[in-house]
Each structure stands twice: as structure tokens, then as C-alpha cells.
Amino acid sequence: MTQRKRYLAWIQKVTESIAMDVVGVTIVVTASLAMGYHLTVINGLPIGVMSTVGAAFSMMATRLVTKRNNTGNLIGILTTVNTAFVDYYLGNQAAMLTYPISFLGNMLSYAMWKRRKERTPRKLDSIYFINTSIACVLAFGLNYVGFTDFLSRGLNPDDMAKFYVTTAITCITFSGTLNMPRMYADSWAFWQSYNVLKLYQNVLFGNVAYVAKYIFYLFNALFAWIVWHKVRREAEVEPINDQSLSK
Numbered sequence: 001m002t003q004r005k006r007y008l009a010w011i012q013k014v015t016e017s018i019a020m021d022v023v024g025v026t027i028v029v030t031a032s033l034a035m036g037y038h039l040t041v042i043n044g045l046p047i048g049v050m051s052t053v054g055a056a057f058s059m060m061a062t063r064l065v066t067k068r069n070n071t072g073n074l075i076g077i078l079t080t081v082n083t084a085f086v087d088y089y090l091g092n093q094a095a096m097l098t099y100p101i102s103f104l105g106n107m108l109s110y111a112m113w114k115r116r117k118e119r120t121p122r123k124l125d126s127i128y129f130i131n132t133s134i135a136c137v138l139a140f141g142l143n144y145v146g147f148t149d150f151l152s153r154g155l156n157p158d159d160m161a162k163f164y165v166t167t168a169i170t171c172i173t174f175s176g177t178l179n180m181p182r183m184y185a186d187s188w189a190f191w192q193s194y195n196v197l198k199l200y201q202n203v204l205f206g207n208v209a210y211v212a213k214y215i216f217y218l219f220n221a222l223f224a225w226i227v228w229h230k231v232r233r234e235a236e237v238e239p240i241n242d243q244s245l246s247k
Helices: 003-015 018-034 047-066 071-089 095-114 126-147 157-182 187-205 208-246
Strands: none
């Protein structure tokens, strides 16, 4: 085995380890508890507790999807509902319009992954970019409707930063949601952009638990991109080897 292959094998082992699951969940829960964010209450709702619990389960969903485990999509369906309420009460005025798309996307991913015995990531193709275009149009339209109280007024100048950041995040989210059923390996590169924007958004919203979560996601997305491409390349080589052996 070459040095490069040993290095990639090590990255895959770390990325798909239970230890990394534990580290991820521990980071978001500890950050919230240490800073007292879990005590946050808005309009009588325990937003801090909802954020902390939601971040922990969302972390597990992402980690399982990273390992191509379909249970991650199932958990993602449930955490989407929680995250929608949290984001709305923290200032994302379009959350109730945009999160249903993510909810349906997670359901579609779960259904399609369940039908695939070999969950091998694939290269980008034209369908990916068509889905991404649709995602961005939906993201702008739904966020604009939400931030203008269903077109009853113009955009509030104080909301401009949140609107543009949230729209960009929603575009990437919808793109990932619509493309995840087909398991594109390069989706993780796009998710990395999402992680940077989401980190900035949660700084604006003051969501400490989610800030810690997205710092961890920066590393997870990088490792996932490397591992999914490794799995994809190995799957492409195996059929060639099988054909050569049969001759």
C-alpha cells in the first residue's frame, strides 16, 4: 500500500469512527451548557434547550449521512421541524416557508437511499446543476416572501444582512437537499460554503450551540469530501478489475 493510500485509509477510519460522533455531540452540548445558552427562553419557549438538543441530534444525523448510513436521513427529518421553530424565533422570518422544503428533501433522501444496497457516491452531472438552479430560485423567492411579511411591505433595512445571508444559506441548503438523494461526492464541497455562511448567520442570531456545531462541521465536510471521493474511485476500479480477471 502506498503512502497516499495509507493516508486516505486513515482519514476514512477517523471520519467514520464512533469517536468522532462523540466528539461532535460533546462539542455542541458542552458549548451550550458552559455559556448558559440552554437557559434561553423566548416568548415562553425554551429556545436554548431546543437548540442544544436539536444541535446534538442534527450532529448525529450529519455524522451518519457522512458514513452513508440512511438512519441519518431519518433523524434529519425529525430535527428539521425543531430547527425551523428555533430559527424562526431567533429572527429567521422565512423559516416556516423554507424548512418544509428541507423536510421533504430529507424524506426523499431516506426513501431513495433505502432502495440502494450499494450506496456509492457519484460524480457531478447536469442534473446536479439543474437542481441547484431550481434551489436558488426557490431560496430567493421564499425568503423574500417571508422577510416582507408575505409581500405586505418592503425589506426592513435592519434585516438586510440577515436576508442575504439566509437566502445564500437556503440556496445551498436546498441544493444539498435536492441533490442528496443521488449522493454526489462533491456536494460536500458545497456544504463547506454552507457551513461558513451558517456559522456567520448563527453569530448574527446569537445561537451559541449552533456556532460550535458549524465549527465542527467545517472539519467534517472536508473529511467527508475526501472519503466519498475515495469510495467513488474504488467503486470505479473494482468493475475493471473484475472484467480483467474474467478474461
